[in-house]
Amino acid sequence: xxxxxxxxxxxxxxxxxxxxxxxxxxxxxxxxxxxxxxxxxxxxxxxxxxxxxxxxxxxxxxxxxxxxxxxxxxxxxxxxxxxxxxxxxxxxxxxxxxxxxxxxxxxxxxxxxxxxxxxxxxxxxxxxxxxxxxxxxxxxxxxxxxxxxxxxxxxxxxxxxxxxxxxxxxxxxxxxxxxxxxxxxxxxxxxxxxxxxxxxxxxxxxxxxxxxxxxxxxxxxxxxxxxxxxxxxxxxxxxxxxxxxxxxxxxxxxxxxxxxxxxxxxxxxxxxxxxxxxxxxxxxxxxxxxxxxxxxxxxxxxxxxxxxxxxxxxxxxxxxxxxxxxxxxxxxxxxxxxxxxxxxxxxxxxxxxxxxxxxxxxxxxxxxxxxxxxxxxxxxxxxxxxxxxxxxxxxxxxxxxxxxxxxxxxxxxxxxxxxxxxxxxxxxxxxxxxxxxxxxxxxxxxxxxxxxxxxxxxxxxxxxxxxxxxxxxxxxxxxxxxxxxxxxxxxxxxxxxxxxxxxxxxxxxxxxxxxxx
Amino acid sequence: xxxxxxxxxxxxxxxxxxxxxxxxxxxxxxxxxxxxxxxxxxxxxxxxxxxxxxxxxxxxxxxxxxxxxxxxxxxxxxxxxxxxxxxxxxxxxxxxxxxxxxxxxxxxxxxxxxxxxxxxxxxxxxxxxxxxxxxxxxxxxxxxxxxxxxxxxxxxxxxxxxxxxxxxxxxxxxxxxxxxxxxxxxxxxxxxxxxxxxxxxxxxxxxxxxxxxxxxxxxxxxxxxxxxxxxxxxxxxxxxxxxxxxxxxxxxxxxxxxxxxxxxxxxxxxxxxxxxxxxxxxxxxxxxxxxxxxxxxxxxxxxxxx
Numbered sequence: 076x077x078x079x080x081x082x083x084x085x086x087x088x089x090x091x092x093x094x095x096x097x098x099x100x101x102x103x104x105x106x107x108x109x110x111x112x113x114x115x116x117x118x119x120x121x122x123x124x125x126x127x128x129x130x131x132x133x134x135x136x137x138x139x140x141x142x143x144x145x146x147x148x149x150x151x152x153x154x155x156x157x158x159x160x161x162x163x164x165x166x167x168x169x170x171x172x173x174x175x176x177x178x179x180x181x182x183x184x185x186x187x188x189x190x191x192x193x194x195x196x197x198x199x200x201x202x203x204x205x206x207x208x209x210x211x212x213x214x215x216x217x218x219x220x221x222x223x224x225x226x227x228x229x230x231x232x233x234x235x236x237x238x239x240x241x242x243x244x245x246x247x248x249x250x251x252x253x254x255x256x257x258x259x260x261x262x263x264x265x266x267x268x269x270x271x272x273x274x275x276x277x278x279x280x281x282x283x284x285x286x287x288x289x290x291x292x293x294x295x296x297x298x299x300x301x302x303x304x305x306x307x308x309x310x311x312x313x314x315x316x317x318x319x320x321x322x323x324x325x326x327x328x329x330x331x332x333x334x335x336x337x338x339x340x341x342x343x344x345x346x347x348x349x350x351x352x353x354x355x356x357x358x359x360x361x362x363x364x365x366x367x368x369x370x371x372x373x374x375x376x377x378x379x380x381x382x383x384x385x386x387x388x389x390x391x392x393x394x395x396x397x398x399x400x401x402x403x404x405x406x407x408x409x410x411x412x413x414x415x416x417x418x419x420x421x422x423x424x425x426x427x428x429x430x431x432x433x434x435x436x437x438x439x440x441x442x443x444x445x446x447x448x449x450x451x452x453x454x455x456x457x458x459x460x461x462x463x464x465x466x467x468x469x470x471x472x473x474x475x476x477x478x479x480x481x482x483x484x485x486x487x488x489x490x491x492x493x494x495x496x497x498x499x500x501x502x503x504x505x506x507x508x509x510x511x512x513x514x515x516x517x518x519x520x521x522x523x524x525x526x527x528x529x530x531x532x533x534x535x536x537x538x539x540x541x542x543x544x545x546x547x548x549x550x551x552x553x554x555x556x557x558x559x560x561x562x563x564x565x566x567x568x569x570x571x572x573x574x575x576x577x578x579x580x581x582x583x584x585x586x587x588x589x590x591x592x
Numbered sequence: 593x594x595x596x597x598x599x600x601x602x603x604x605x606x607x608x609x610x611x612x613x614x615x616x617x618x619x620x621x622x623x624x625x626x627x628x629x630x631x632x633x634x635x636x637x638x639x640x641x642x643x644x645x646x647x648x649x650x651x652x653x654x655x656x657x658x659x660x661x662x663x664x665x666x667x668x669x670x671x672x673x674x675x676x677x678x679x680x681x682x683x684x685x686x687x688x689x690x691x692x693x694x695x696x697x698x699x700x701x702x703x704x705x706x707x708x709x710x711x712x713x714x715x716x717x718x719x720x721x722x723x724x725x726x727x728x729x730x731x732x733x734x735x736x737x738x739x740x741x742x743x744x745x746x747x748x749x750x751x752x753x754x755x756x757x758x759x760x761x762x763x764x765x766x767x768x769x770x771x772x773x774x775x776x777x778x779x780x781x782x783x784x785x786x787x788x789x790x791x792x793x794x795x796x797x798x799x800x801x802x803x804x805x806x807x808x809x810x811x812x813x814x815x816x817x818x819x820x821x822x823x824x825x826x827x828x829x830x831x832x833x834x835x836x837x838x839x840x841x842x843x844x845x846x847x848x849x850x851x852x853x854x855x856x857x858x859x860x861x862x863x864x865x866x867x868x869x870x871x872x873x874x875x876x877x878x879x880x881x882x883x884x885x886x887x888x889x890x891x892x893x894x895x896x897x898x
Contacts, residue, residue, distance in 0.1 A: 427872070574874075
């Protein structure tokens with residue numbers, strides 16, 4: 076290996092910022108392009124803009140800092156590099172490294188700088204730039220951009236027609252806009268435009284930790300509460316140099332896998348519902364509730380809110396409760412596997428799943444898919460295995476993969492994970508370590524960086540924190556797995572029938588608010 | 593004379609009032625299969641009453657065609673219902689060749705529904721209309737080959753004679769052929785009334801719908817008419833299948849009506865069972881199933897033509 080080096084660290088650890096090489100932008104670009112070409116992944120790439128101390132300085136601009144985190148899944152290490160931008164433009168990475176596509180659009184929107192040569196430079200969330208007076212598209216400073224108002228890719232032709240779906244849908248789901256270029260029933264191209272759920276989470280987290288930090292983190296994506304809360308806790312623990320007690324680690328593992336169980340089961344039921352197969356749809360709807368109630372038994376919230384706190388967990392899972400949970404788990408596991416089994420036994424269902432919404436392994440690699448969507452393409456990518464942290468350092472969960480990359484593969488991966496996760500939880504409940512559930516957390520290290528990856532049920536949740544001289548968050552970057560995977564859904568629809576869109580969509584089941592932040 | 597009048601009146605009443613019961617039975621069956629309580633059997637009546645009280649929102653882009661669609665759907669289905677014998681008597685309207693009128697009354701209703709959908713100018717509704725009109729021509733031959741076979745067996749050219757006669761003289765002589773026709777007609781029934789495996793009447797997914805997507809913009813009383821019209825269509829096509837399958841018992845009108853009612857209930861339960869145990873077809877496979885139905889029906893015709 077030659078060329079500029081990135082600083083290396085492990086998942087869930089911190090590094091003084093001084094140890095992160097401050098590279099010229101070209102070197103950072105070369106390093107990221109080289110690493111991704113070697114098979115490593117871009118897990119986070121973002122801009123940190125100088126805090127406006129006064130309106131005058133904000134108008135003056137100041138230097139924008141770019142920071143990239145690259146994961147080496149084989150070695151289990153993370154590489155970090157940063158660069159200060161001079162001026163308002165930088166040469167785009169996307170042509171050489173498609174994984175940067177969405178990240179660079181985000182950088183352009185947040186920092187108001189232009190990745191020159193980006194092939195598809197449009198806003199992704201439709202908010203005004205964080206640096207007043209600097210806008211990548213030269214939009215007026217005070218006008219709030221309207222989500223979905225942009226130039227959409229269009230296919231011209233006599234027999235081509237355009238179908239626009241959303242942001243208001245016929246079902247009670249999150250808002251998002253989908254633009255299909257169709258030829259009869261065949262989809263030539265799908266463009267996804269989001270941003271309707273933008274709450275400015277990242278800026279609300281900057282300046283923390285404060286009273287609002289944990290509630291905000293827990294609601295980044297409601298169905299991924301545990302994974303986000305865990306990632307946040309790990310970032311804080313790394314910065315404070317705290318080791319989490321073993322019992323807390325086990326309870327976190329139990330909660331994360333229960334979250335995975337509830338969502339996988341619910342989504343498999345929803346897949347059945349989308350093809351009009353009633354038995355699995357209605358059984359899974361009920362069983363999802365059973366798993367959510369197990370999380371409620373753990374901490375009083377069906378979504379695991381209030382459970383994970385920096386330094387440990389808020390609820391210790393005492394033996395009597397663990398026993399009840401184990402009992403319920405046995406019933407839930409049995410019912411879930413039975414209901415899911417019906418899917419594979421019904422020919423009319425498998426006929427709908429197989430060959431629908433195929434993503435090729437090459438595309439999946441190039442755009443950096445994560446989670447079950449990647450594993451369904453035969454890519455054995457799983458944070459619990461590649462970058463083990465917490466309980467996963469001691470208990471190994473086998474990585475489930477499938478090879479066909481279609482709806483059937485995504486469903487099969489998730490079905491198998493239901494079994495594995497249930498077994499994992501049962502194993503943990505049988506032998507909970509006897510330690511305190513929580514330890515106090517001291518002040519955070521100043522001028523440092525911490526990275527935490529957690530394998531949520533949708534895939535890799537990544538939190539990166541930069542602290543200032545007082546140990547407060549100067550920049551807090553959240554990357555939900557949906558951020559990586561939305562483009563995968565667009566690719567899955569190429570050449571597919573438009574009537575299969577809901578099925579493909581459900582097989583990914585990505586988060587709108589997790590993406591929009 | 594008085595008897596005929598009473599029977600005709602009864603026919604009209606049953607045709608007008610009973611249809612909303614059928615979707616209720618279908619949904620109850622599905623609920624039982626899914627282990628749920630499900631909506632009450634009379635739910636559609638409640639829905640219709642509720643919708644009748646609501647106001648109508650009309651898009652500025654629409655014209656009279658938009659509200660004529662649901663209206664035509666109801667009127668054509670009711671008229672078609674007057675051609676099908678229900679109890680012991682002949683249908684209120686009956687003449688040789690009336691089955692052609694029957695088929696094209698339904699087609700006329702479909703034409704207006706599709707026209708109303710196109711009238712909105714929405715991409716969804718245009719898509720639904722395109723699907724509906726590309727699938728329905730495939731269902732038509734299945735219906736007509738069945739009529740041919742039944743006409744040949746019964747020696748009658750009117751729906752009343754053809755359906756009644758098919759039983760008395762046909763089932764013993766050419767049961768196999770009629771069984772094929774029955775199977776084909778059941779498939780046509782599922783396709784025409786937008787049930788699984790062709791369409792999912794419960795889905796909220798605009799992009800997968802066939803029939804439902806055409807009526808997305810209808811609300812209030814117009815939506816009520818759409819719902820009522822499709823239940824009448826289900827009733828009328830169901831009556832066709834039931835009358836071909838069941839005999840007219842001797843002993844007067846009462847047993848005949850009871851048997852007919854039982855047959856219709858069984859049919860609704862049958863549809864519910866089909867919807868409970870299988871998934872929807874991929875949209876491109878829909879024509880294949882319809883062509884299969886045509887072939888079944890055609891084979892039935894060939895068998896009786898020998």
